Structures are given as C-alpha cells and as structure tokens.
Amino acid sequence: GENVEQHPSTLSVQEGDSAVIKCTYSDSASNYFPWYKQELGKRPQLIIDIRSNVGEKKDQRIAVTLNKTAKHFSLHITETQPEDSAVYFCAASNRGFQKLVFGTGTRLLVSP
C-alpha cells in the first residue's frame, strides 16, 4: 500500500524566513496530495492541495510543488509569521473519495 515519508520532523525559523517541508510517496497511482495544518488540540485544517495533473499551485504565502517522476511533493511557506506555528501533515490519495495516507508530520516553530 501507499507509504508517505515526511521531513523534517521539526523546523524552527525566524519570522519572515521561508519554510520548506518535503514528502515522498511510494504509490505511483496516487494522484491527490493535500497539506493539513494542525494546531495543538485542534482538527487538521486543509491549507492547500495539488492534483497530479499540475506541477505547482500557489495560494498567497503558501505553495506546493509536485514531482511525479521522483514521487515527491513539497510545501513552501514564505514570509513566515508566528501564527504559522503548528504541525503540518502531508497526505496522499490514489483515487477520488478514498483514504488519505498521512505523513508523520512536521512541527514548525516560527520565532518572532
């Protein structure tokens, strides 16, 4: 089955810096890759997603890139702010409406 690896497990940056979180997946049939932000004790919140027919998607300070050949995708956050501090999870799915397989999470800490 699908396996998603995520790195780094923790990431500390200064406010205003960029942050990059990387994930790799194993199943070449996966075609949907969402990113979730989870604040302490809260639900995972979808922040951006990408489908396999595009290589990059951007939404204000957040962007995701996908390399299908290498089977990896990355989350880029620019101009980080303290409120970006949270755990970020990548996930992959190989069919519409099917299960999400999550990565192990990255704890992002943005210091003022």
Add this chain to the structure above:
Amino acid sequence: EPEVTQTPSHQVTQMGQEVILRCVPISNHLYFYWYRQILGQKVEFLVSFYNNEISEKSEIFDDQFSVERPDGSNFTLKIRSTKLEDSAMYFCASSGAGAGANEQFFGPGTRLTVL
C-alpha cells in the same frame, strides 16, 4: 461555512466497555471517514463509507469496530470492547462529489481515554 461536528469532545471509559462516537458530516457530502491519531503521532485511516456501506477499511478496523449511518445526518463509530490501546483522538471527515470532491473536511475530534 458548514463544518463537520463531533460529540462528545472527550470520552472516558473503562477497558472492555462499548463506546459510540458520533459525527454529523457536512450536509451535502456523500463520503464519510473515520481516522484516529494517537497522541503525538500521525493521523491514521480507519474506514471510509459511501452509499450506506463500507468502501474501504484498514487493518486497525477489526471486528471490534463498526460504523453506521442511522439516519440522514449522523455517522457513528462503535468500539465494542475497548482496549487501552484504543486511547486516541478520533476524527470524522467528509467529502463531497464533483469538482473538489477529494477535499476531506475534518471534525474537531473526540478524545477517547480508555482506563
């Protein structure tokens, strides 16, 4: 904006007892899911449900687990005989149909503590 809701927010139970976790998915969604997250770990898929039947389940979802959509709005997860290792946060999620149908929206979770 519509949200997935879950009750209770926290459930404490004794080992061996049955628990039912309740979810109200977003009203026009057709696909429903349960995930769990053991403290400090990643989110793990348990089961997906569509058209009143299970469409996929993980190895975690053994005979002690069952799901039901008893009416047009609720979606429940039952654990028949809880074990200590069932202690986790349980998230319900739902997704719709058509464009953007992959997007799964999560509820706030039920923290299950088995003593």
